[in-house]
Amino acid sequence: MDNMRSKKYYFKFQARGYELDSYGHVNNAVYLNYTEQSRWQIFNELGLLDQFMASGLKIVVIENHVKYIRQIKLFDEVEIETQMEKSAHFLLFKHVLSNTKTKKTLSKVMVKTVFLDENDKACDIPESLLETFTEA
Amino acid sequence: MDNMRSKKYYFKFQARGYELDSYGHVNNAVYLNYTEQSRWQIFNELGLLDQFMASGLKIVVIENHVKYIRQIKLFDEVEIETQMEKSAHFLLFKHVLSNTKTKKTLSKVMVKTVFLDENDKACDIPESLLETFTEA
Amino acid sequence: MDNMRSKKYYFKFQARGYELDSYGHVNNAVYLNYTEQSRWQIFNELGLLDQFMASGLKIVVIENHVKYIRQIKLFDEVEIETQMEKSAHFLLFKHVLSNTKTKKTLSKVMVKTVFLDENDKACDIPESLLETFTEA
Amino acid sequence: MDNMRSKKYYFKFQARGYELDSYGHVNNAVYLNYTEQSRWQIFNELGLLDQFMASGLKIVVIENHVKYIRQIKLFDEVEIETQMEKSAHFLLFKHVLSNTKTKKTLSKVMVKTVFLDENDKACDIPESLLETFTEA
Secondary structure, three states: OOOOEEEEEEEEEEOOHHHEOOOOOEOOOHHHHHHHHHHHHHHHHOOOHHHHHHHOOEEEEEEEEEEEOOOOOOOOEEEEEEEEEEEOOEEEEEEEEEEOOOOOEEEEEEEEEEEEOOOOOEEOOOHHHHHHHHOO | OOOOEEEEEEEEEEOOHHHEOOOOOEOOOHHHHHHHHHHHHHHHHOOOHHHHHHHOOEEEEEEEEEEEOOOOOOOOEEEEEEEEEEEOOEEEEEEEEEEOOOOOEEEEEEEEEEEEOOOOOEEOOOHHHHHHHHOO | OOOOEEEEEEEEEEOOHHHEOOOOOEOOOHHHHHHHHHHHHHHHHOOOHHHHHHHOOEEEEEEEEEEEOOOOOOOOEEEEEEEEEEEOOEEEEEEEEEEOOOOOEEEEEEEEEEEEOOOOOEEOOOHHHHHHHHOO | OOOOEEEEEEEEEEOOHHHEOOOOOEOOOHHHHHHHHHHHHHHHHOOOHHHHHHHOOEEEEEEEEEEEOOOOOOOOEEEEEEEEEEEOOEEEEEEEEEEOOOOOEEEEEEEEEEEEOOOOOEEOOOHHHHHHHHOO
8 A cells, every 4th residue: 555654753953063064054965864864763763673684674765855945054953854655665754854943944855765675675665664654 | 048058077986985884885975975076076177166265156055866776885986977057047967976887877966056145145157157068 | 270171061962873884883983073063062052152253263173082992883872071171272172982871981082172363373272261161 | 023014005085075164174083084995995905805804804993093284175185105013913004194286294193903803802913914014
């Protein structure tokens, strides 16, 4: 069944000094670091990380689409709201970054991922993950 | 005049050990580092870097769309072919990463940028840059 | 007066997935990122950041000495305890990283810094900073 | 036999835009990235990389001591000269970074490493590596 959606997950953090580039704002590539960590956080919260590692499963990014709406500055407090969506055998992550003080949207990031099995072959999204989509 | 296109530019490099993540391949965010450097390289080759800095011009990324086609491993030799395109007052960069040995395409990255003047207001693409589009 | 010491400052964080290298632990260079952020945090807490920026002061690292005692893994919770020390016109930072759960020491980092004025000349440690050394 | 020394190895590169921090020069942590890559390069040149990986050997950094002498700016061309030295069961790397145009020394980095076997136990420096110390 397609277009199943998870509940929303949240990851909060503060922009760090070494993430700024010579323009004095967070470098464009760092947004991908942030969203990657929000995904690690979700799997950790769901208790799936050890299971994935034990079974040799990897989750691999095959597409990142980032829209930069407002710049992020040193010590800005940022929240990433993430919703997962199943689309065929792909797992989509829809990340929205916002400033927790101003509530303004900073960036929208769509990430398309696929699971690889222990032989690096694309495989279905693990059932243990999909089950969490209907729990909320 | 829209959809003006530049000639193609090339940037070659080798994947480095510290760019690998725990999956043993180059981390997805690093592709944005690579493409950013290919753009710095173009401006440097064109002799525009000092001019931009002197005039307070900044070029800011407002969208990155990355498709990951093949993984990049330690010491892989990579070439980025880049073509710039004018679209309204946006400057698009179309990057294609390929392995210089196997000739296989590794990634395609579309980057949408805008120039900001010394007051951080969006401005037109500098004439000195557009002139290079017709030279080739 | 030399060898004046500040009180101790604390910075807590969790190791992130993209900070791991191909060995599956936090890469050695990332320890410098962590300690850099703990210093930004101190200046921010002391309300000195805006003052430094307004006066054109920069604080520049001239030496880093890192001892790696235990590896840091994904989601490890880490605390950096930092004490500043004046030595001639240098400002030393003595950072100790420990795991907040096991209480074990992970790393010791000694950082030697110097302040540069708006002309990039070495200058004395700002009085406003030294005053905080005797407050505690 | 202690204090055996290897010949000198060289790694050349250009400083990249995304390596700059908000001070407009290469961030202090990036020097560790550079020197790490120079070590990967040496093992690769010596044809030891596959051998280490096949035998489950890891080389782990236990100490980094960096002296920053001159700042590195965008597009600076840098050369790292590296000499390895055996000290007990530790392998030391003495890196000297210099600007290839001005010939001025930019940084000196002393790195202490140890080899871990497939059970993550400290072990002797591989013979295949030490043999290269007497070849030159």
